[in-house]
Amino acid sequence: MLASALHLLGHVLISTTFAFTMITNEEFSLSFRSRLNAVSVSSHVLEKATIKVRCQCGNNAFAVEVERSSPVVRCHCVRCRKFHTSAFASYLKVSRDAIPCDSTSAPVQKYLDSCNEIGPVERLSCGWCNSVLASVPAIETGGPLGGGALLALGCVEDASIPPGLAKEWAHKFEEWKKEESAKWWEAAPSGRPIRGCRAERTLRGGCACGACTFEAWSGSEFQTQHCYCNLCRRLSGSVAQTWIPVYKDGFRWTKEDKLRVVRTTKHGQRHMCTGCGGVMTIVYDDQPYTVWPCAGAIEDDSMPKAEDMSRSLCRAIHICCSMMQPWYELPEDGLPRLKYAG
Numbered sequence: 001m002l003a004s005a006l007h008l009l010g011h012v013l014i015s016t017t018f019a020f021t022m023i024t025n026e027e028f029s030l031s032f033r034s035r036l037n038a039v040s041v042s043s044h045v046l047e048k049a050t051i052k053v054r055c056q057c058g059n060n061a062f063a064v065e066v067e068r069s070s071p072v073v074r075c076h077c078v079r080c081r082k083f084h085t086s087a088f089a090s091y092l093k094v095s096r097d098a099i100p101c102d103s104t105s106a107p108v109q110k111y112l113d114s115c116n117e118i119g120p121v122e123r124l125s126c127g128w129c130n131s132v133l134a135s136v137p138a139i140e141t142g143g144p145l146g147g148g149a150l151l152a153l154g155c156v157e158d159a160s161i162p163p164g165l166a167k168e169w170a171h172k173f174e175e176w177k178k179e180e181s182a183k184w185w186e187a188a189p190s191g192r193p194i195r196g197c198r199a200e201r202t203l204r205g206g207c208a209c210g211a212c213t214f215e216a217w218s219g220s221e222f223q224t225q226h227c228y229c230n231l232c233r234r235l236s237g238s239v240a241q242t243w244i245p246v247y248k249d250g251f252r253w254t255k256e257d258k259l260r261v262v263r264t265t266k267h268g269q270r271h272m273c274t275g276c277g278g279v280m281t282i283v284y285d286d287q288p289y290t291v292w293p294c295a296g297a298i299e300d301d302s303m304p305k306a307e308d309m310s311r312s313l314c315r316a317i318h319i320c321c322s323m324m325q326p327w328y329e330l331p332e333d334g335l336p337r338l339k340y341a342g
């Protein structure tokens, strides 16, 4: 099973262009806004749509009927963040039957977890590529979603979302457990980094099920790169994954019961857990001295405190913005926005 999965993933190489194309905040904002503002008036009144869901390997693919009134949710709870290894989970509330978890051509991995807003949930991801598909409440009838389920937006095909709907999703969404939100997500460097031992720290992280844990020495060049590429969005099921480069010398696995390393692009591999599907690092072929742990996998209490976050950061950037999903708008945080990787 593992061998066939790895074989398949070997054919799912992502052709990412690592051109260092920099665009200014203004240029990006303008192109992004003009894309959304080009929406015709008639598409605003669309009441129903069929959106398409597709995992990274393409074997879990299905269509979902959605209504304009179907609510979009961002859950900031610690459990959703850890499972999605993202700053927050991005969901669309749909009916339970809309998620055909037993009728797709690839296996669906199920992991029993909990969301701090709605309680026990079954997390569904592609059994071959680990793309996150949905969270379904463990209580089948009634329950907090009234028999509904949460479709993960990261695997929804951009072109299948009517532009008017994408625009609504960007501005109209519920937020759950805002008080548990990741303090590193909207942090920008203050320009006066904390030097010495206060900024340097041991980051502790791991997957949602706890079968894999790691420690990473941050070094003094603490930075975050928020990536919106097709792979990061599908493997997280959300809007982005955030990466923190650290020296390989200072990185070690403290528990690796279900750890596997999977080649995910022509340039690199990711460490994932076979128990819960969580993605924990990227290792690039041409960077023998660097590991990129995922911020979403790192324990909050090993990160700088909220009040120290800006001064601890040397750099924070948004990368692969050209692949950003149409229902998300970047905050006006003043950070550089790169079309591709940086």
Ligand SMILES: [Zn+2]
Binding pocket: 055, 056, 057, 058, 059, 060, 106, 126, 127, 128, 129, 130, 131
């Ligand atoms: Zn897949």
Ligand SMILES: [Zn+2]
Binding pocket: 075, 076, 077, 078, 079, 080, 081, 089, 114, 115, 116, 117, 118, 176
């Ligand atoms: Zn949650």
Ligand SMILES: [Zn+2]
Binding pocket: 207, 208, 209, 210, 211, 212, 258, 273, 274, 275, 276, 277, 278
């Ligand atoms: Zn795990």
Ligand SMILES: [Zn+2]
Binding pocket: 227, 228, 229, 230, 231, 232, 233, 320
């Ligand atoms: Zn990425």
